[in-house]
Amino acid sequence: MALDKNGIAKRIAKEVKNGYYVNLGIGIPTLVANFVREDIEVEFQSENGVLGMGPFPFEGEEDPDLINAGKQTITALPGASFFDSAMSFSMIRGQHVHLTILGAMEVAENGDIANWKIPGYMVKGMGGAMDLVASAENIIVAMTHTNKNGDSKLLKKCSLPLTGVGCVKKIVTDLAVLEVTPEGFKLLERAPGVSVETIKQATEGKLIIERDIPEMDI
Amino acid sequence: MALDKNGIAKRIAKEVKNGYYVNLGIGIPTLVANFVREDIEVEFQSENGVLGMGPFPFEGEEDPDLINAGKQTITALPGASFFDSAMSFSMIRGQHVHLTILGAMEVAENGDIANWKIPGYMVKGMGGAMDLVASAENIIVAMTHTNKNGDSKLLKKCSLPLTGVGCVKKIVTDLAVLEVTPEGFKLLERAPGVSVETIKQATEGKLIIERDIPEMDI
Amino acid sequence: MINKKVASVEAALSGVEDGMTLMLGGFGLSGIPENSISQLVKLNVKGLTCISNNAGVDGFGLGLLLHKRQIKKMVSSYVGENAEFERQMLSGELEVELIPQGTLAERCRAAQSGFPAFYTPAGYGTEVAEGKETREFNGKMYVLEHAFKADFAFVKAWKGDEAGNLIFKGTARNFNPNMCGAAKITVAEVEELLPVGSLDPNQIHIPGIFVHRIFQGSNYEKRIEQRTVRKK
Amino acid sequence: MINKKVASVEAALSGVEDGMTLMLGGFGLSGIPENSISQLVKLNVKGLTCISNNAGVDGFGLGLLLHKRQIKKMVSSYVGENAEFERQMLSGELEVELIPQGTLAERCRAAQSGFPAFYTPAGYGTEVAEGKETREFNGKMYVLEHAFKADFAFVKAWKGDEAGNLIFKGTARNFNPNMCGAAKITVAEVEELLPVGSLDPNQIHIPGIFVHRIFQGSNYEKRIEQRTVRKK
Numbered sequence A, B: 001m002a003l004d005k006n007g008i009a010k011r012i013a014k015e016v017k018n019g020y021y022v023n024l025g026i027g028i029p030t031l032v033a034n035f036v037r038e039d040i041e042v043e044f045q046s047e048n049g050v051l052g053m054g055p056f057p058f059e060g061e062e063d064p065d066l067i068n069a070g071k072q073t074i075t076a077l078p079g080a081s082f083f084d085s086a087m088s089f090s091m092i093r094g095q096h097v098h099l100t101i102l103g104a105m106e107v108a109e110n111g112d113i114a115n116w117k118i119p120g121y122m123v124k125g126m127g128g129a130m131d132l133v134a135s136a137e138n139i140i141v142a143m144t145h146t147n148k149n150g151d152s153k154l155l156k157k158c159s160l161p162l163t164g165v166g167c168v169k170k171i172v173t174d175l176a177v178l179e180v181t182p183e184g185f186k187l188l189e190r191a192p193g194v195s196v197e198t199i200k201q202a203t204e205g206k207l208i209i210e211r212d213i214p215e216m217d218i
Numbered sequence C, D: 001m002i003n004k005k006v007a008s009v010e011a012a013l014s015g016v017e018d019g020m021t022l023m024l025g026g027f028g029l030s031g032i033p034e035n036s037i038s039q040l041v042k043l044n045v046k047g048l049t050c051i052s053n054n055a056g057v058d059g060f061g062l063g064l065l066l067h068k069r070q071i072k073k074m075v076s077s078y079v080g081e082n083a084e085f086e087r088q089m090l091s092g093e094l095e096v097e098l099i100p101q102g103t104l105a106e107r108c109r110a111a112q113s114g115f116p117a118f119y120t121p122a123g124y125g126t127e128v129a130e131g132k133e134t135r136e137f138n139g140k141m142y143v144l145e146h147a148f149k150a151d152f153a154f155v156k157a158w159k160g161d162e163a164g165n166l167i168f169k170g171t172a173r174n175f176n177p178n179m180c181g182a183a184k185i186t187v188a189e190v191e192e193l194l195p196v197g198s199l200d201p202n203q204i205h206i207p208g209i210f211v212h213r214i215f216q217g218s219n220y221e222k223r224i225e226q227r228t229v230r231k232k
Helices: A005-013 A028-035 A085-093 A129-135 A196-202 B005-013 B028-035 B085-093 B129-135 B196-202 C034-043 C063-067 C083-091 C101-113 D034-043 D063-067 D083-090 D101-113
Strands: A020-024 A042-046 A050-053 A076-082 A099-102 A106-108 A139-142 A170-172 A176-181 A184-190 B020-024 B042-046 B050-053 B076-082 B099-102 B106-108 B139-142 B170-172 B176-181 B184-190 C021-024 C048-051 C071-076 C095-098 C117-120 C134-137 C140-146 C152-161 C185-194 C213-216 D021-024 D048-051 D071-076 D095-098 D117-120 D134-137 D140-146 D152-161 D185-194 D213-216
Touching: A005 A028, A005 A139, A005 A170, A020 A028, A028 A099, A028 A139, A042 A085, A085 A129, A085 C101, A085 D101, A099 A129, A129 C101, A184 A196, B005 B028, B005 B139, B005 B170, B020 B028, B028 B099, B028 B139, B042 B085, B085 B129, B085 C101, B085 D101, B099 B129, B129 D101, B184 B196, C021 C034, C034 C063, C034 C152, C034 C185, C063 C083, C101 C117, C101 C140, C117 D117, D021 D034, D034 D063, D034 D152, D034 D185, D063 D083, D101 D117, D101 D140
Parallel strands: A020 A042, A020 A099, A099 A139, A139 A170, B020 B042, B020 B099, B099 B139, B139 B170, C021 C048, C021 C152, C048 C071, C071 C095, C152 C185, C185 C213, D021 D048, D021 D152, D048 D071, D071 D095, D152 D185, D185 D213
Antiparallel strands: A042 A050, A050 A076, A170 A176, A176 A184, B042 B050, B050 B076, B170 B176, B176 B184, C117 C140, C134 C140, D117 D140, D134 D140
């Protein structure tokens, strides 16, 4: 069965390793924080200027001067720090942030990503996404495998304006975990109960299937 | 009579205007702070990371964590701030510092300055001088008119490696106050008792003398 | 000490004219110069170019200026919270330049620091890089980006002193420090304006040299855009 | 929280090898990483390239490494306080690259911040610009300068916590913050190493993400180069 948002977040959480500084995008990526193992040391960075981001505040403890990049009220954990936007992107551009997890509208088999603009329809802007994808060594995309019309979001070539070129390393969808390789999307894992055939049908870009594909362990 | 160091500093102090942020170089420029009018608002910046520099500390109150660019112990006045070297040169390069006063070995009639290196003999380095002269809109040189051998330091062309090109606006020496103009060194004032002839003799570069030259009012 | 205190928001904004380019601090509605924005509305200056990470929401922040059609052009990284904005943009009334957030921050910092231009990887291969110089360094491609030029910068700080020294709070810091000294005139409004000597010189985020006018703000609303809580 | 604490200066400097490029904070003798320098002397690593604004004095700071001929090349802005330095330089034993102080600071910051290169006016028309690309922006000439590449950065802070967050004191701050995260490995020594949660997150000068190892320093001498006083 296809995973729900929490399922995708739970699977991605396994990619977060001890000692990682992690930037989480808006949407499914935000949920990842809930599933990271508690026995490892991880810090979350938000590009509006906080490192060591904690959970949402308890009701009545919201502080308008303490938000995340999604403009949600948050808390800061012990060891946290605040800084300006230039320094925040020094962390990102300087590759001090180890892992970036973000959503996407489309990913191409060469690692191109589009997630900021639908010409003539939705023009909200790229926020920090272009800096993140141009800089991060390790980028994981969290998204549904197909869009609302059932069209694949894993393409030969992106049709929407790009956010970054050749940068996505891994994709976790409601159906599968895939690695972006020079040869195309390499299928690594299936969602529990989802067949390879289903994934094939939902993937427009080149899909590489070597050996048996195990189910995700979530 | 030719001015002594304090006399030069005293004359330069008159160039310091209300509301100025000022960077003082090592040597004679440091003395300028002693002669600035007390009824105007001025702040001194030192490029090692302090704005609002005060006088030297009283004996026993020296702090090794509080020095100026000449490595002398200093104090900080109310309203002072400390910052890192990158931000310090943001102030300088960004032209937030209004006036730079520094020493020189040579100045050319086109405003070139040399003050950091005598090849094969003295190679101490430029410190912040190259940033200062390349950035400041208002640069005053404080120096003796001739060197120890009696050779002019106001030249047609610098013989020593340059610190900056076409940047010096005004020169105050032990003999005179001069403005650097497109036509050459324009004599503005004489030191008390010093004749125009003496200044002519001591100036190798093109000297422009219009009308009567008044004595400095110091 | 050079005193930067002005008595009122009117004095702080004196000289603002039609057609000027303004920088405004804040991320979302956090850390925005509320008092200066109100005064811009009151002055009813038109044809403004606003450099600001976001464009406010309907009825607050820069949304107030949009509502009165005072803005000719927005330079932002993210503008998706504002129906009036979207309407003006889609109808062509409003010009919009979207640029990556890190590039926005650094173009401010470059203006502050006297750098005319720098190379950044953000946007390479995308429409953001169209018409711009690109260049390879160490096997990676970069885009040449330039310092902003602006007439006024409006920032909001938590504490300040009469010398113009500023301290920001939490994530309300964001773009505010990077915009100080990045325009011809920088105007800082603060929640608490203190006498000189009240702030620890070691804890100042922005030295007063980057600030030209400072005033005591009032009636801060500090609206929260996405109130999100967990259960006890 | 990611814990950066190491138990000793030996652990902090593990991995330092002959021929490496090191960054060292400090201005004159103020804010230099005294403990790390002592350990470099003890390790007797040779053929080092040292990026540091100054080169210490005879018998202290980097003068200790010069005395043992551990340094192959110095990259500095000012080196005039050291007879042994001068002897080695004039005899050709020591290679010296002198660069403007602001350029030195920004080449560190560029490495920290992921900028490969930037344009600065400093040094244009002088021998510093020889062989470098120059370019006009808005009628003024600039020189293209590149980010440093270094193996280790050694910095000294006043207070730090186990997450690697740093607070500096007075003008001992200088180049130290700009070198954090500008090398492959950043080692911070602090006068006071505190448990996580002891520092106000609003007052941290350098977030721990830029620091890889932190240790409690000891026996700080803090020598004063030019003791200058006035009379009461």
